[in-house]
Amino acid sequence: MVNLLTLLVAGLANGSLYALVALGLVLIYKTQDVVNFAHGEILMAGAFIGFSAYTFLHLPYGWSLVAAVLLGGLLGAVIERVAFRRVANQHHITLAMVTVGLSVLMKGLARIPFGRDINTYPPAFKADRVVLWGIPISPQHLLTIAMAASLAVALYLFFRFTALGKKMRATQQTIVGAQLVGINTGNVFASTWALAAMIGAAAGVLAAPLSLLYPDMGTNFLLKGFAAAVLGGFESVPGAIVGGFIVGVVEMLFGGFVSTVFQQVSAFFIIILVLFLKPDGLFGRRALARV
Amino acid sequence: MKRYRILPTSALALCAALALMGARAAPAAAEEGVTADTIRVGMFGPLTGPVSIYGYPINDGALAVYKATNDAGGINGRKIEVIQEDDACDPAKSRAAVKKLISRDHVFAIHGGSCSGATFATRDTMIDEEVPFMVMAATLDKISLPVNRYVYTTTPPGTSDGAEIVRFIRSMPNVKRVGIVRHVDEWANAKMESINASLEQPGLTVVANEVLDRNATDATTQVLHLKAAKPDVVIFVTYPAEGAVFLRDARKYDLAGPFIGTNGVTDLLDLAQRAGGLNAATDVYATAFVAGPVGSPAMAASTALLKKYYPDDRPQSVSFYGMSGAYAVVDALRRAGPNLTRKAFLDALESTKNLPAGPAFCKINITPENHQGCLAQQMWTLRDGKIVALGETWSPTNPTN
Amino acid sequence: MMLEVRDLTAGYGHLRVLRGLSLDVPEGGVVALLGGNGAGKTTTMHVLAGLLAASGGHIRFRGESIRGLTSNRIFARGMTLVAQSRQLFPEMTVRENLEMGALVARTRREIAKLTDEVFDLFPRLLERVDNRAASLSGGEQQMLATGRALMSRPSLLLLDEPTTGLAPIIVHELGRILRRLNEGGLTILVVEQNVQMALKLADTVYVMRNGAVVMHAPASEVQDSAEMFRSYLS
Ligand SMILES: Nc1ncnc2c1ncn2[C@@H]1O[C@H](COP(=O)(O)OP(=O)(O)OP(=O)(O)O)[C@@H](O)[C@H]1O
Ligand SMILES: [Mg+2]
Numbered sequence: 001m002v003n004l005l006t007l008l009v010a011g012l013a014n015g016s017l018y019a020l021v022a023l024g025l026v027l028i029y030k031t032q033d034v035v036n037f038a039h040g041e042i043l044m045a046g047a048f049i050g051f052s053a054y055t056f057l058h059l060p061y062g063w064s065l066v067a068a069v070l071l072g073g074l075l076g077a078v079i080e081r082v083a084f085r086r087v088a089n090q091h092h093i094t095l096a097m098v099t100v101g102l103s104v105l106m107k108g109l110a111r112i113p114f115g116r117d118i119n120t121y122p123p124a125f126k127a128d129r130v131v132l133w134g135i136p137i138s139p140q141h142l143l144t145i146a147m148a149a150s151l152a153v154a155l156y157l158f159f160r161f162t163a164l165g166k167k168m169r170a171t172q173q174t175i176v177g178a179q180l181v182g183i184n185t186g187n188v189f190a191s192t193w194a195l196a197a198m199i200g201a202a203a204g205v206l207a208a209p210l211s212l213l214y215p216d217m218g219t220n221f222l223l224k225g226f227a228a229a230v231l232g233g234f235e236s237v238p239g240a241i242v243g244g245f246i247v248g249v250v251e252m253l254f255g256g257f258v259s260t261v262f263q264q265v266s267a268f269f270i271i272i273l274v275l276f277l278k279p280d281g282l283f284g285r286r287a288l289a290r291v
Numbered sequence: 292m293k294r295y296r297i298l299p300t301s302a303l304a305l306c307a308a309l310a311l312m313g314a315r316a317a318p319a320a321a322e323e324g325v326t327a328d329t330i331r332v333g334m335f336g337p338l339t340g341p342v343s344i345y346g347y348p349i350n351d352g353a354l355a356v357y358k359a360t361n362d363a364g365g366i367n368g369r370k371i372e373v374i375q376e377d378d379a380c381d382p383a384k385s386r387a388a389v390k391k392l393i394s395r396d397h398v399f400a401i402h403g404g405s406c407s408g409a410t411f412a413t414r415d416t417m418i419d420e421e422v423p424f425m426v427m428a429a430t431l432d433k434i435s436l437p438v439n440r441y442v443y444t445t446t447p448p449g450t451s452d453g454a455e456i457v458r459f460i461r462s463m464p465n466v467k468r469v470g471i472v473r474h475v476d477e478w479a480n481a482k483m484e485s486i487n488a489s490l491e492q493p494g495l496t497v498v499a500n501e502v503l504d505r506n507a508t509d510a511t512t513q514v515l516h517l518k519a520a521k522p523d524v525v526i527f528v529t530y531p532a533e534g535a536v537f538l539r540d541a542r543k544y545d546l547a548g549p550f551i552g553t554n555g556v557t558d559l560l561d562l563a564q565r566a567g568g569l570n571a572a573t574d575v576y577a578t579a580f581v582a583g584p585v586g587s588p589a590m591a592a593s594t595a596l597l598k599k600y601y602p603d604d605r606p607q608s609v610s611f612y613g614m615s616g617a618y619a620v621v622d623a624l625r626r627a628g629p630n631l632t633r634k635a636f637l638d639a640l641e642s643t644k645n646l647p648a649g650p651a652f653c654k655i656n657i658t659p660e661n662h663q664g665c666l667a668q669q670m671w672t673l674r675d676g677k678i679v680a681l682g683e684t685w686s687p688t689n690p691t692n
Numbered sequence: 693m694m695l696e697v698r699d700l701t702a703g704y705g706h707l708r709v710l711r712g713l714s715l716d717v718p719e720g721g722v723v724a725l726l727g728g729n730g731a732g733k734t735t736t737m738h739v740l741a742g743l744l745a746a747s748g749g750h751i752r753f754r755g756e757s758i759r760g761l762t763s764n765r766i767f768a769r770g771m772t773l774v775a776q777s778r779q780l781f782p783e784m785t786v787r788e789n790l791e792m793g794a795l796v797a798r799t800r801r802e803i804a805k806l807t808d809e810v811f812d813l814f815p816r817l818l819e820r821v822d823n824r825a826a827s828l829s830g831g832e833q834q835m836l837a838t839g840r841a842l843m844s845r846p847s848l849l850l851l852d853e854p855t856t857g858l859a860p861i862i863v864h865e866l867g868r869i870l871r872r873l874n875e876g877g878l879t880i881l882v883v884e885q886n887v888q889m890a891l892k893l894a895d896t897v898y899v900m901r902n903g904a905v906v907m908h909a910p911a912s913e914v915q916d917s918a919e920m921f922r923s924y925l926s
Contacts, residue, residue, distance in 0.1 A: 003515070006544070010511040108339075115343050117605055118532055120565045128567045129543045136543050163795065170781050170792050177779030179743055181792050182767030182844065211508040212532045212565055216341040220506040255512030261475075263512060264504040 006135050007252040013141030014224075015248020016148035017210075020203035021225025022232065022240035023151070024196040029234055030172040031192045032088065034095040038079070039200055039225065040218025041106035046072040046201025047208035047217065048114060051121050061124055068201045076197025077190045084193070085186065103218075110215035121208035144206045151199060152241045159237070168192055224248075227267045231274055232283045239283025246270070246282075322632045324399030328365075329372045330624060330631065332357070333392030335403035335413075336427060340379035342406060345609050349405050349428050350375065352593075353613030355600040356649065360621050367629040371621075374398060380405075382412035389413040393420050400425065400636065402620055405612075407431035407449075407477040417441050423637055425620050428612040431481050438662050443640055445615040445648060445655055445665040447580055449481025452553050452668065453528075455578050456482075457489035459670050460524055460551060470499040470522030472513050472529065472537055479528045482553055486526060498522050507533050510540040518546045525550045531558065535565035538572055548574030557581065557608040559673050569676050576681075579669045581611050582652045584678035593650035611650035615665055618649045619657070693752075694719045694848050694879045695740070695771075700749035701903075702739045709735045711903040712749070717848065722870075722880045724894035724911070726887065732903040733883040734776050737852045740881075741773035742766040753848070772846035776853045776883070778837040782826035786817055789825050789836055793843030803843075810839035813869050831862040838866075842873070849873070851882040855889055867893055 021043065028036040036042075050068035053059045059067060079102065087098055125139035159165040171178040171188040178185050203221070211217050228247045232239025247267040255263035262269075274282060324331035334353065337346035354373060361370045374396050378385035385404065392398045393416070400423035404410030410429035417424040418441050426434055426444035430452065435444040447455075460466055469490060473479050490497055499520035501513040514537070517525060527537055527550055534556045541550070556562050557579045563572030583589030585606050593614060594606050604610055623639035624631065643664060646655040653665040669680045695717040702710040709732045717723045727733050738744040740751065742763035751759045758766050781789050790810055794803045811818040814835040820828060825836060834854055841849060851870075855863040867889055874880055884890035890897060891911050898908040 006515065007511065010509065014509050111339070111343060115347070117348075117607070118344055118565075123567070128539070128571070136545075138543060166792065166795065169784070170795075173781040173783055174779050176743060176775065176777070177781055179763040180741065180767070180773055180775060180779055181795060181840065182764045182772075183795065184762070184764040186762070207508070210536070211506075212535065214341075214344055214532075217506075219341075220508070252512060256515060260502045260512050260516065263502070264507065 003135075004256075005133075007256040008249060009135050009137055010141075011249030011252035012245055013137065013145055013248070014251065015228075015245035016141075016145045017203055017207050017221065017244070018224040018228045018247050019148050019241040019244025020144075020151065020199055020206070021221050022228035022244050023155070023237065024200040024203070025225055025229045026232070026234060026237060026240040027192055027196040027199070029229070031168065031189060032084070032095065033092050034099060035226070036196070037096065037099040037222070038102035038106060039099075039196070040220075040222030041103050041110075042072060042076065042197045042200035042218070043204035043207065043221055044110060044215060044218040045075055045106060046197075046204030047121060047213055048110060048204075049201065050205040051119060051208065051213055054122070061122075065202070065205050068205045069198045072201025072204070073194040073198040076193035076195070076200075079197070080190045080193035085189065088189065107215045107218075114213075114215055119213040121205075121213045123209035140206070140209055147202065147206060148241065148244070151202070152238070155237055164188075164191060168195075224267065227271050230271050231281055233281030236281075236283035239281060242283065243281070322399065323397045325369070325631050328369050330366065330369045331372045331374065331396065331398045332620070333376065333389070333396060333398035333401040333403065334373050334427075335376040335378045335385060335388040335392070335401070336405045337380040337409075338375070338377035340381070342380040345428075346377075346380075346405055348604055348607060348610040349613045350403075351601045351604050351613075352597060352610045352650075353402060353427065353617040355597050356614050356617035356621065358600050359596055366621065366624045367631070369631070371624075376403075378404075378406070378409045380409050382409050385409035385413050386416060389416050393422055398422070399631075399633065400620065402613075402616055403427045404429045404434070407434070407481065410434050411477075414439075414442060421633065423633055423640070425616045425640075427616055428609070431477050432484075435663050438660060440637060443616075443619070443657060443662045443664060445619050445651065445653075446612065447554065447653075447666050447668055448663055449478065450485035451663070451666050452578055453482040453485030454489055455668050455670075456526060456551050456553065457486055457495075459576070459578075460495065460526070463524065463549070466523040467495060468498045468520070468522045468524075469495050470501075470517040470520055470525040471497060472501045472503050472510070472517065472525065472527045474505055474529055474533065475502055476505065478555070482528050486528070503527075503529055503533055503537060505530070505533065507536055510537040511544070513537065514540045514544045514546050517541075518544060524548070527552050527556075529556070531556050531562055531565065535562055535567075535571075538562065538566040538575065542567070542571045550575045552577035554578040554580045554668060557671065558585070559671055559678050560584070560676075561607065563673060569673065572673055574672075576670055576672045579608075579671045579680070580652060580665075581608050581650050582669075583680070584671070585610075587678075590650055615648035615651040615653070615655065619643055619646060619655050619664060622646050693717070694721070694754060695881065696750070696752040697736075697740070698750040698752075700736070700739060700746055700751065702735060702744060702746045704744075709903050710739065710746075710749075713900065713904050714749075715898050715905055715908065717879060717881050718895075720874075720877060720879055721896065722874050722882065722894045724890035724897045725881065725883045725900060726885075726890055726897060727883075727900040731900045733900065734852055735903075736900070737773055737775070737850050737881075737883060740766075740850060741771065743773075767844065770845075770847035771850065772841040772844050772848075773850040774834075774837045774841045774852060774854060776856070778833050780825040780828075780833060780836055780840070783824060785824055786821045786828070786836055789840050790817075790843055793840035806843050806845070810842055813842070813872070814839050831858045834858060834862075834866065838869075846878070848879045848881065851880065853883050853885060855884065855886050863889060 024039050046068045049071045050064045053064035053067040123140045124143055127139055129136045129138050159169055167183045167188050171185050175185055228243035229240050231246055232243030250270050251267055254266035336350045337343050357371045357373055376388035378388050402425040404426050405428040407429045411431050411434045418439055424442045428446050430449040432448045432450050435442055499517050501516050503510055503513050527534055556577045563569050566572055593611055597610055623636055626639040627635035641659045643655050643657040648655050652669050653667040655664040657664040671678050671680055693716055697715045700710050700713040725733055739746045742761055746759055790807050794806055817835055894911045897911050898905050
């Protein structure tokens, strides 16, 4: 029979990617009350930036990751400033539609230079697997798990101890309250988008060697990240991470022990189940009466 | 007062009508889409959306053939004028695109369709409107079957590709247990239909049948299931990206081949590269509709042609999928003679015999009873980092069809 | 003059709320703004604090025009609003809320000192220092909102209905604290529905209706005419 540990490890590896995607979604949602449907395309953009830096500019692998993260962050800030700020006070359905429009636009733009071929993003390591305690795992997966874990810690520290992190938290809890204590909420929005986009871009660079590189590569990851975020309650950073891991593992266990036919959608079954039993997600607090 | 105005108005209308009629009547040809010096051909395919990745290369290959034909003087004094429409691989859009080509652009014939579902959706329109239709690269059998006077293809349909794969497996010694990993969509289902049918005959048993979703980035469960089933051979009916994911994970979890792919993964070197290098694609085979790997002497002429008209396109197998149909169309137009009518063109198509198919391995043969003009394929594998066609151990079907 | 407002107009979309409001807040003074429900008091405060854009008129704060500045700029110049809806950070503790009030350019030591001052004014907050703001009672929340505003050491404190919904004893306590703050040099503009409280606290009262000031007078002159105010407020 199929090895449970092997499935768990593979599930955690995939889940760490979903977690990173979910993180970006949750950050935007917490500050702007909107699900960013263009987040998959931010991931795609990050992957293409990293790819271009590596193959065309011949930057070392690590530096192309840095370039992707920085330019991805810039892209996020620009999206907020140019496309989002002027409509930020509109109904959230309108905002969601704006993000859908952005998604279509970004895919369209990416197809101009990259639409005629599927590109390959080289993995970070030459070896295609290592065997730990008898379980085969690819170094790329180890890197992804490590990235997700360290990003989670870094984010925790960022929100806890830095001025910008505190301002972001304040703005997430009440925008007017943040304005009343002199926070430049415009900057906070832009920074939040930048941060979410940086995480998205990093996820893109990590995902690309697994998924290949094409303008529509983001869609699938967005769905899984969305599932993870819903599981985590959509307002919780640790929830997003745990949600990501759960989606990854559930997929593997379902595919491994039940059937591969519904493997891709199994995570969504779980979500429906969780939402049925616990409507606020695993980490969601009951909506607090705003003070 | 009013009465007097009628006269000048009607006169004007009459003049206008005459002028219009004159304009339409002037060229010698009376057939839709044909003028004294042009033949208008409609083309459609996925130029937007996810599948545009294949849409452009495929259409560009066909366009290159038409452009070359024009540059060589055209056909019986006429130049081919192609009007391209986007179907985004969507049946609703392909139907609309075809309607537009027929009723607004008044095309003479249509050469297009690279997605099975979207192309099949246009079959009835073509037949109802009596527009000659050459399928571009879609492989779904029911697009070209049952035989209809107006519908033709020079791409091996899915069932023949599937049958070819099983035929190859049967030629392998000591193979009894077959594992399968496949997508679930029209493209894969067509191939699976014939694979399943052929496997039902005694001698082979299916020991695992796994689904890999489109856009999957992981094949762990599929590989583990296959491994547990201990197959002698694994058939993978997937697109290249997912095929690469599968082979990568097969290697990761020590699942041994041989792995047999469809002509969807003909570009074995690409497949190997995407799967993580040549090591990841040992013992991998795929059917091949084109005459040779990209870069081989067999493809030199076609590659040069593509490069001439589309220098920015990276030559890959799909770049050559649209060419054979274009050659069939050009050949039939030529044989239909200077007095070009749809009837003459269809008659010419139905008498296509041993026509070289450009970059395709087959020779094109079409008769009134058979409109699938190109069934012969090769079986390819990788040896020493190069694609080779199997010859000694495996004899391909008769290249004349 | 700490604050001069002239002919201020503002609204929400097509709805015009402020229709030419003018008022003055002298340095070191306490000015009360009275008016019935929907008169536009909160709207006035929001425009002053930069939460809502004015469509016309002038706002001069310490001699400089501040109309059109963003809320963070106005805050930086020393005007801080305690909103009617309080707008605390519900998931943060009392201490964190206070610290957020001094977030803009302050050192740790200074923050600690300011926090202690707030605890001096509102000892109740010290008892609940590690509780989340969402768990505080209405009176405690009002104290916290006021304390948070004081953390920025404003020169003009705007208070929007600080006493609404509070128990009489807390209203009394709050009034005492505000007077103490004013004696310490803080200028206050306070919106009140509680006429008694307003007259006790303020030097000058303004009464507004339909988005404009309909009368204003020194509080001492109207001590006896509470009845008259009531008629305006109804
Ligand atoms: N965000 C808003 N959008 C639309 N209209 C609003 C908004 N806020 C207030 N209004 C309207 O503006 C008018 C003035 O409201 P405002 O809150 O300024 O009154 P107020 O004097 O503070 O009343 P209260 O004593 O009830 O607090 C009211 O008619 C109110 O309905
Ligand atoms: Mg109010």
